Amino acid sequence: MKQHIKHHSITVAVVLGVLAIGAGAFVYSGIYNIGADDHHTKPVFAVLQTLRERSIHVRSEDLTMPDLNDPQLILKGAGQYAAMCTQCHLKPGMKDSELRPGLYPQPPNLSQTRVDPKDAFWIIKHGIKMSAMPAWGGSHDDPTIWSMVAFLQKLPGMTPAQYKDIVAKAPPDEDMDMDEDSGHSHGGAADEDTHGAADMKEMVMSSEAGHSHDAAAKDGHDHAAATAPVAEAPLSLDGMKPKAVPEAEAVAQAFHTALQHGDRAAVLALLAPNVTISEDGHTQTRDDYANGHLGEDIAFLKSAQITPVSLGSMPMGDTAMVGSESDIKVTIKDKPTTLRSRELLNLKQDGKNWKIVSIQWQSAPVSGE
Numbered sequence: 001m002k003q004h005i006k007h008h009s010i011t012v013a014v015v016l017g018v019l020a021i022g023a024g025a026f027v028y029s030g031i032y033n034i035g036a037d038d039h040h041t042k043p044v045f046a047v048l049q050t051l052r053e054r055s056i057h058v059r060s061e062d063l064t065m066p067d068l069n070d071p072q073l074i075l076k077g078a079g080q081y082a083a084m085c086t087q088c089h090l091k092p093g094m095k096d097s098e099l100r101p102g103l104y105p106q107p108p109n110l111s112q113t114r115v116d117p118k119d120a121f122w123i124i125k126h127g128i129k130m131s132a133m134p135a136w137g138g139s140h141d142d143p144t145i146w147s148m149v150a151f152l153q154k155l156p157g158m159t160p161a162q163y164k165d166i167v168a169k170a171p172p173d174e175d176m177d178m179d180e181d182s183g184h185s186h187g188g189a190a191d192e193d194t195h196g197a198a199d200m201k202e203m204v205m206s207s208e209a210g211h212s213h214d215a216a217a218k219d220g221h222d223h224a225a226a227t228a229p230v231a232e233a234p235l236s237l238d239g240m241k242p243k244a245v246p247e248a249e250a251v252a253q254a255f256h257t258a259l260q261h262g263d264r265a266a267v268l269a270l271l272a273p274n275v276t277i278s279e280d281g282h283t284q285t286r287d288d289y290a291n292g293h294l295g296e297d298i299a300f301l302k303s304a305q306i307t308p309v310s311l312g313s314m315p316m317g318d319t320a321m322v323g324s325e326s327d328i329k330v331t332i333k334d335k336p337t338t339l340r341s342r343e344l345l346n347l348k349q350d351g352k353n354w355k356i357v358s359i360q361w362q363s364a365p366v367s368g369e
Contacts, residue, residue, distance in 0.1 A: 036104040060122035077151030079170025093160030157317035169239035237323035240312030248320040272355035305329040
């Protein structure tokens with residue numbers, strides 16, 4: 001028995017040695033054509049494709065995603081995509097590029113294909129060996145990469161006009177050049193952004209000022225006086241045009257009406273199950289909002305005088321953003337106060353209806369009060 005095992009081990013070692021020598025000879029001979037224009041056989045390609053997909057998915061499955069419906073994140077990602085990705089992955093209305101035909105494997109057309117967001121983040125950050133996909137993590141931080149991922153979820157289904165519009169409104173970024181096809185000049189965007197920031201420099205998120213609450217003041221918890229507001233990036237409404245997406249605007253107006261009338265059922269019916277509500281730097285789920293802050297909002301708005309200032313929207317494939325401004329006259333600690341409130345809603349089409357998937361609020365006293 002021992003002699004049989006020894007004989008078997010020697011045979012295995014010899015076979016492995018022969019295979020190693022054969023593999024070495026094959027590699028050194030140069031017989032294998034490494035050229036990108038000489039494609040793999042179907043079995044080899046299938047093995048490599050499975051290897052790639054499993055490698056990416058295993059390493060990405062534990063990633064924690066931010067809110068990919070955040071309109072500001074999507075806008076930032078639009079500019080990043082226009083600057084870095086279109087020559088390989090195309091854009092709406094773009095059939096091909098000078099670079100793309102010579103790439104193997106062929107990059108996916110991301111204007112028509114939606115990639116798993118966690119996998120997309122890992123690919124963008126780490127790249128893929130033996131392909132044209134670079135590791136952008138060496139020059140871009142995680143929030144910037146997530147912005148690209150957020151935009152990629154909206155890109156399929158966009159028309160060329162919608163794509164051009166959203167890219168033109170994207171915020172500036174120092175490492176980005178102008179995308180000639182889209183007319184996206186970051187110099188111009190920077191000027192607009194600076195002007196917008198100047199207009200909004202006093203505006204901060206303050207739920208205590210903007211959506212809170214006579215009830216809170218009565219029980220001695222007047223946070224507007226006790227807590228300094230938390231400064232955040234201004235809530236940009238750039239790119240919003242009246243009647244751009246009338247159906248989504250109608251839902252936004254119905255949402256406002258339901259809040260003002262104290263109709264809890266109508267408010268909740270317009271919210272998607274996975275909706276996020278962001279205010280004063282805090283993000284709530286649908287259940288959190290329904291069980292707490294919704295009642296406070298209704299109580300606050302019941303005694304307020306609301307004057308709409310602006311309402312506009314922006315199409316984004318199968319989603320839309322609706323931005324609005326209102327002046328809200330209220331009495332805080334027996335003093336009449338006018339608040340300028342900004343709201344940004346992200347909506348998604350659900351069959352024939354639109355549902356609100358994210359809400360962002362900012363408000364501050366009107367200058368001079």
